[in-house]
Structures are given as structure tokens and as C-alpha cells.
Amino acid sequence: MPARTHRFLATVAILAAVLTAFFAAATPANAAPHYLVLANLGQGIAASTPNPAGSPAGVNVSSCQPSAAHPRPVVLITGTFGNMIDDWSGLGPTLANRGYCVYSTVIGGSPSSLIQTIGAVATSAAQIGTFVNQVRSRTGAAQVDLVGHSQGGLIGEYYLKNLNGASKVHSFVGLSPTTHGTTLDGLALLGKAFGITDVIGAACPACGDQVPGSAVVTALNAGPVAQPGVSYTIIETRNEFVVTPAGTAAFIAEPGVTNTWVQNSCPFDAVDHASLSYDKGVYDLVDNALDPAHPQPVHCF
Numbered sequence: 001m002p003a004r005t006h007r008f009l010a011t012v013a014i015l016a017a018v019l020t021a022f023f024a025a026a027t028p029a030n031a032a033p034h035y036l037v038l039a040n041l042g043q044g045i046a047a048s049t050p051n052p053a054g055s056p057a058g059v060n061v062s063s064c065q066p067s068a069a070h071p072r073p074v075v076l077i078t079g080t081f082g083n084m085i086d087d088w089s090g091l092g093p094t095l096a097n098r099g100y101c102v103y104s105t106v107i108g109g110s111p112s113s114l115i116q117t118i119g120a121v122a123t124s125a126a127q128i129g130t131f132v133n134q135v136r137s138r139t140g141a142a143q144v145d146l147v148g149h150s151q152g153g154l155i156g157e158y159y160l161k162n163l164n165g166a167s168k169v170h171s172f173v174g175l176s177p178t179t180h181g182t183t184l185d186g187l188a189l190l191g192k193a194f195g196i197t198d199v200i201g202a203a204c205p206a207c208g209d210q211v212p213g214s215a216v217v218t219a220l221n222a223g224p225v226a227q228p229g230v231s232y233t234i235i236e237t238r239n240e241f242v243v244t245p246a247g248t249a250a251f252i253a254e255p256g257v258t259n260t261w262v263q264n265s266c267p268f269d270a271v272d273h274a275s276l277s278y279d280k281g282v283y284d285l286v287d288n289a290l291d292p293a294h295p296q297p298v299h300c301f
Contacts, residue, residue: 061102147175156177193274231292
């Protein structure tokens with residue numbers, strides 16, 4: 001073989017070695033995978049249609065192990081009418097892409113139904129309690145963090161206080177939770193956002209449970225809602241149309257609770273109730289609530 005060919009092949013081999021080393025250094029072996037983040041609720045509903053019991057990208061990944069940076073698994077609790085995919089295909093994969101182990105489960109409805117989280121709140125809260133124990137056992141974590149959207153926030157609050165779940169939870173984040181109840185008119189408007197026109201009433205025990213003065217709301221608000229040892233953050237939007245009156249229906253006006261409007265960080269954010277779990281500003285607000293020791297800038301768009 002001519003000397004010139006030898007030199008050419010040697011140069012190619014050296015270049016390949018350099019490129020391999022460069023990309024190995026640029027992509028650490030333990031780099032978090034990149035999961036697809038859907039843009040809005042409409043995409044989430046469409047994605048859930050083939051498999052209503054399915055999980056969003058990055059959620060319920062069996063191989064995930066909590067890291068030193070994010071030692072607690074995050075359990076996402078769906079809101080009224082929602083399933084895991086349509087409610088959490090924005091925030092779920094976003095948190096997973098940031099290194100969190102993220103979990104969720106079917107509650108308050110048949111796994112085969114597109115419409116879930118309509119069962120009695122107390123029953124759904126008990127299901128979350130069972131699931132929290134399963135996640136703790138699976139991951140070896142002593143505690144989890146809870147993030148609930150709408151009724152999911154109420155379910156989390158009820159579990160923490162009325163089902164004695166506080167010792168198993170470090171942080172709770174509610175995205176417009178129905179803490180103090182809301183009106184059936186508001187829930188009817190939410191149903192329209194999901195394409196539902198006739199679910200209120202006997203077909204939706206959770207709807208009655210979220211009315212002010214219901215047994216669930218009364219039990220939750222008998223004495224302090226926030227439980228000792230748990231960090232509470234409530235995130236609400238000024239464009240709220242379901243949990244009304246906006247702010248006062250969701251916020252927990254108690255010492256140590258952080259109540260915040262999305263628009264405090266993103267003044268021009270038009271996010272509404274149904275879209276809170278798909279909002280970029282909310283992603284950062286939730287991340288900062290889960291990891292307050294390492295706050296990140298809030299990116300509004």
C-alpha cells in the first residue's frame with residue numbers, strides 16, 4: 001500500500017478518535033433522555049384517544065431512579081375529566097427532561113374511558129395514597145412530592161390532611177386547586193373545554209364534591225388545610241374561569257403557604273385554567289417550588 005494511502009488512513013483514524021472523544025465528553029453517559037412535550041390540551045386529548053390509560057412521555061418510566069439533585073419522585077394528580085395523557089403531556093415530560101422521576105395513575109374512572117377523575121374525591125384520594133406507597137416502595141424514596149391540577153389539587157390536599165398522608169410527602173404544588181370549592185357552572189365550562197356537554201350530576205360525583213359546602217370541602221377546611229412538615233405552593237392564573245372566585249377559591253391563606261399568580265412572573269401570559277399544565281411559565285414555577293434551593297428564571301414564552 002502506498003505511503004500516501006497509509007498517511008490518509010492514519011489521519012482519518014485520528015480524526016475519528018478525536019470526534020468520538022468530543023461527542024462522548026459533550027454527551028455524558030448519565031444525561032437525561034429527551035421526552036416529547038406536547039404543546040397544548042388539544043394535542044393531549046388527541047394523544048390520549050388511542051389509549052386513555054396510557055402514560056405521557058417520561059411518566060411512569062420503570063427504570064428511573066431518583067438522583068441526588070432530585071431525590072424525591074414527583075406524583076402528578078389529574079384534574080376533573082382528565083386522564084394522565086391529556087392532563088400531563090406538557091408538565092410531565094418537562095419535569096422528566098429536567099431529571100425528575102415522574103409518576104401518575106388512573107383515578108376516579110375506568111382506565112378505558114377518555115373521561116376520568118370523576119369519582120368521589122375521598123375515593124380518589126385513597127387511590128393516590130395507595131399509589132404513593134407503591135412509588136415509595138418502587139424507588140426507595142422516603143417521601144414524594146405531589147403536583148395536582150384543579151380537582152387533583154383538592155385530592156392531594158384531602159389526602160395530606162384527611163387521610164394522614166403528610167408524613168409521606170415533602171412538597172405539594174396545586175395548579176388552581178378547588179381548595180374551597182367552586183360552582184357547577186365553572187365545572188360545566190371545564191367540561192366544554194374537554195368536549196363534554198352532559199356529565200355534571202350523578203355521572204360525576206367529584207363535581208358535587210367540589211361545590212362549596214360539600215362534605216369534602218367542609219372536612220378539608222375544618223381547621224388549617226396546610227399540614228405541618230409539608231411545603232405548600234398554590235399557583236393560579238388571573239384568567240381563571242373554573243375555580244371561582246379566582247384566587248380566593250384556590251389559595252390557602254395560612255402561614256407558610258406560598259400563593260402566587262402566574263402573571264406575577266409573566267404579566268402577559270394568557271393561560272387559563274385548563275391550560276395551566278401546558279404553560280412554560282408554570283413549568284418553571286413548579287420546578288422552583290419542588291427545588292427552591294436552586295431557583296431558575298421563569299421563562300414566559
